[in-house]
Amino acid sequence: MKRIPVILDGDPGHDDAIAWVLANASPMLDIKAVTSCCGNQTMEKTTYNALRICTLIGLNVPVAKGRVKPFLKPPMVAPNVHGQSGLDGPKLPEPAFDVVPEDAVTLMARIIEESDEPITLVPTGPLTNIAALFMAHPELKKKISHIYLMGGGIHHGNWAPAAEFNIQVDPEAAAYVFAAGVPITMAGLDVTEKAQIYPEEFEIIRGLGSKVATTVAEWFDFFFQYHKSLNGYKGAAVHDAVAIVAMTNPEIFEVKDMYVEVETDSECCNGATIGDVHGVLGKEPNVHVLWNLDRDAFAKILIDAVRTYGEVSE
Amino acid sequence: MEKIPVFFDCDTGTDDAAAILIAGKMSEIEIVGLGAVCGNVGLEHTYPNTCRVAKLAGIDAPVYKGAEEPMFRPLVTAEEIHAKDGLGGKAGELSDIPVPEAPKTRAWDAIYNEAVKHNGELVVVAVGPLTDLGIALAKYKELPKLIKKVYIMGGSASFGNITPAAEFNIYVDPEAAKMLFESGIPIYMCGLDVTEKAYLTPEEMDEIGKIGTRATEFIADVCHSSLEFYLTRGYKGKFMHDSCPVLAVAHPEIFSGKMAGVAVETKGKITLGRTVSDYYTDRKFDFENAFVVTDVDREKFVELSLEYLKK
Numbered sequence: 001m002k003r004i005p006v007i008l009d010g011d012p013g014h015d016d017a018i019a020w021v022l023a024n025a026s027p028m029l030d031i032k033a034v035t036s037c038c039g040n041q042t043m044e045k046t047t048y049n050a051l052r053i054c055t056l057i058g059l060n061v062p063v064a065k066g067r068v069k070p071f072l073k074p075p076m077v078a079p080n081v082h083g084q085s086g087l088d089g090p091k092l093p094e095p096a097f098d099v100v101p102e103d104a105v106t107l108m109a110r111i112i113e114e115s116d117e118p119i120t121l122v123p124t125g126p127l128t129n130i131a132a133l134f135m136a137h138p139e140l141k142k143k144i145s146h147i148y149l150m151g152g153g154i155h156h157g158n159w160a161p162a163a164e165f166n167i168q169v170d171p172e173a174a175a176y177v178f179a180a181g182v183p184i185t186m187a188g189l190d191v192t193e194k195a196q197i198y199p200e201e202f203e204i205i206r207g208l209g210s211k212v213a214t215t216v217a218e219w220f221d222f223f224f225q226y227h228k229s230l231n232g233y234k235g236a237a238v239h240d241a242v243a244i245v246a247m248t249n250p251e252i253f254e255v256k257d258m259y260v261e262v263e264t265d266s267e268c269c270n271g272a273t274i275g276d277v278h279g280v281l282g283k284e285p286n287v288h289v290l291w292n293l294d295r296d297a298f299a300k301i302l303i304d305a306v307r308t309y310g311e312v313s314e
Numbered sequence: 315m316e317k318i319p320v321f322f323d324c325d326t327g328t329d330d331a332a333a334i335l336i337a338g339k340m341s342e343i344e345i346v347g348l349g350a351v352c353g354n355v356g357l358e359h360t361y362p363n364t365c366r367v368a369k370l371a372g373i374d375a376p377v378y379k380g381a382e383e384p385m386f387r388p389l390v391t392a393e394e395i396h397a398k399d400g401l402g403g404k405a406g407e408l409s410d411i412p413v414p415e416a417p418k419t420r421a422w423d424a425i426y427n428e429a430v431k432h433n434g435e436l437v438v439v440a441v442g443p444l445t446d447l448g449i450a451l452a453k454y455k456e457l458p459k460l461i462k463k464v465y466i467m468g469g470s471a472s473f474g475n476i477t478p479a480a481e482f483n484i485y486v487d488p489e490a491a492k493m494l495f496e497s498g499i500p501i502y503m504c505g506l507d508v509t510e511k512a513y514l515t516p517e518e519m520d521e522i523g524k525i526g527t528r529a530t531e532f533i534a535d536v537c538h539s540s541l542e543f544y545l546t547r548g549y550k551g552k553f554m555h556d557s558c559p560v561l562a563v564a565h566p567e568i569f570s571g572k573m574a575g576v577a578v579e580t581k582g583k584i585t586l587g588r589t590v591s592d593y594y595t596d597r598k599f600d601f602e603n604a605f606v607v608t609d610v611d612r613e614k615f616v617e618l619s620l621e622y623l624k625k
Binding site for chain 1: 575
């Protein structure tokens, strides 16, 4: 089977970590590199977490550090969701290797340039690195086959009533990426808030027994604490993992194509992803918006992915 | 039972017309005045339209002229849906109904006068841009304490219609809407979330036409005129936006929603006029200023609409 070459860009973060566990487990994906961005925590912390996750799951690819802050806004972090480390909960192995000397944008550009086939980008944090890549290397946009991103929400936000966290952290970057002309599949809150893993499923994962499985279960234990403090959650919404599954298992999603633009200049809507649901602007759709998913199928895919670590880590 | 005193502010308007005809037959309420505001079309149409449709509805209350333009912006209209005359090209059918000379009192003063007169019991139903209420709030600082509740058709907790982000009535006069939402007056908001579920199918319009009165034949005709706009966009019928807040005054049980915080965007590059609500979001505002309606029992909605129109 021909594998899809991908670059994972994220701000781990519990759900980034679980997304990468899934990506690394998929025989469909060929992970070329991992890059960190600031978001859930500071750049230092998310980079350290990225290295620890790669060490835990045996993902031996170049890891590069991204831009230390959003384009125009000061960094904004989410310790109430992910803890002070950005990845609180289970004890993780210390990094078995260090970041490469290149920064994230340079590494991404080199990989894309040297690749014979187009690369897929999977950003699960703010879009700072991706926007910088497109600005600095516009000629490489045509070698990006697709962006599967976690971010935004057509119906509503989460960090602000109008905006989702990843987009709100760096709205200018997001606006640039959405307008870049590269095919985008958006795993926004419309679908990711439905991608909940339930406590009984944490136990199934824990029962798999491998080091990765028990760690994932404990990430869920921690992550679920935040969701329990909100109304209406039966489980932990593992947002970022949806971006991976959208790529590997498109059949479990309902998708709407529409024109989406990001608000960057407003009183209370900065970072809102405005989707032209009714087509009033008459513009060509630029985003495949994930609208709904088969939750049970999603949970099964996630559990089966963790199961693949059973043999390697015992 | 004592009737609820209602001031009805509108920009008639095809669905406004249906709402007026329903309001005129609701025994639970008493229309104490109507305001005609610019919106769907200009005041030169909404004033005579409102007068004539009110007469057709058997409403004797005066019709006051409201604002000719939004508080701080030029007017944006919706002729694509309502036609140049505001009534789907059917205004001529009512040309025999005389239009009285407008009272000197303007809609914003009338709202205040009625609010004082009814001693805190006045309900305002506003189904157009909120300019008249905005001006009333600007002029009378004690107004918020005098109005029991404002039922609006406007805004949305999710998407827009005039732009991807904004609903028409709020988009036309976002500053007026912001003033209302920040006024402290209890607000009952029927936004697109619910009003797009409150549609009439072509068959149901025919049924209304068959009731056989002048009013019902007229409204069936008017509704049919904009039907194509909806059907070509894949909807099952015409959205009867403005009937929602009117029916809600007497029949809240057929609607569902909850209290939420709502802010109005008045600056956004692409979000101007958006009603930003925390209805669905994890992160809440530190205020709750509106009852946001998101669903309706459509069968009961149609049943009630027909029941009143038959009277």
